[in-house]
Amino acid sequence: MKIQKEIIEFEEDKSFKLFSPSLKNCFFWHYHPEIELVYVEASNGIRHVGKNISDFKESDLLLIGSNVPHLNFDYKIQTECRQLVLQMRENFLQDLIFPIPEFENIKKLLDRSYLGLSFSGETKKLVVEKLHHIKDENSFKSFIGLIEILQILAHSTEVKELNNEDTRIKWFLNDKIRMGTIYDYIHENYDKKTNVNEIAEMVSLSTPAFCRYFKKQTNMTFTDFVNTYRINQAKLLLLQNSCVTEVCFQVGFDSLSYFNKLFKKYIGETPSAFKKKHLSKVK
Known part of the structure; x- marks a missing residue:
């Protein structure tokens, strides 16, 4: 039952990783310093991010900030479930986004991701298409695709904050x-x-x-x-x-x-x- 710190490993020449986990029968209540974008597709399920527990139907797209505790989104889903998870290196925001003025809106997006952000509508549809596209691209093109995804999310109004307070585990x-x-x-x-x-x-x-x-x-x-x-x-x-x-x-x-x-x-x-x-x- 103790919350676990997930240790995420990256390929040496990549700033992020994109994969499709499956943990249906595993109760994985965890956190990690890496910011994470999650897409889950199922008939219905629950999301547990920080203190928020709520439901989703058909699909969900979430941006989860650094060190925010969350449960794996396929937990207890007995029907068909597909996931795409994109995790950015711990220094992604500091080294790649902060120094570039043109990324100001992306910086603001990632800064408030500690609340847990759920995206819907056309934003979700467009981002999911791009996630599937960059999965098969080379390193450079997939990185450019990630920046495009973050830019879409940064300008979206189809977003809901899941928490109204800081739920990161910085207190210890x-x-x-x-x-x-x-x-x-x-x-x-x-x-x-x-x-x-x-x-x-x-x-x-x-x-x-x-x-x-x-x-x-x-x-x-x-x-x-x-x-x-x-x-x-x-x-x-x-x-x-x-x-x-x-x-x-x-x-x-x-x-x-x-x-x-x-x-x-x-x-x-x-x-x-x-x-x-x-x-x-x-x-």
Whole structure:
């Protein structure tokens, strides 16, 4: 269940890779520093990007920013499913887009990709055609094709932002040692009672100093963050068709009524309603 960092390898002479993965029976909740453009074609499915969980029908085209957690888009799809995934090198924006004034609109597009962007209509149709075309081109022509694709996306009005806040996992990447320790502690202990004094001692801070540090890093209290983490873990378990009561206790709550109340507060619907709605979309 722990979020995984995907290590992406590129051919030495290429700035991006374009391929067709198939992970239908794999629950791959992951992130990577590379910006990613995903096209998925299926009768219906769910997208889970950052904090957003929503459905798509027939097809979806998404631009996902650096270090934004997301689930593989073919998860639990039992009908025919086709995917094209384009991943750009980690330094793509910094080295290739920033220095060129003519790419200002592309820069702005990639800058806001951390929200998760879903494209529709003629934009999606045109971009998908170009993706299929550049798949068989040589390195130079495929690179020019990628720039054309980004330019189309940058000027499109047929776009929806999936998140209204930053969902990148920079809260532990920016302070790898201390926040990494805190993250690991939460992951190992979210299913039982967490102790703020214990984790403060582990990172060599007094409890008040730890609380100030954590709030500065995450804009949340430690308790709120742990509860958010538990609810996010609960969503993942519910998406795997686990029983609501079992999920409640699996993620560290000792009261089903409190779990239901907190889940509805964070997600806007009860665990049962969430499970019924989203699992019905992938059957």
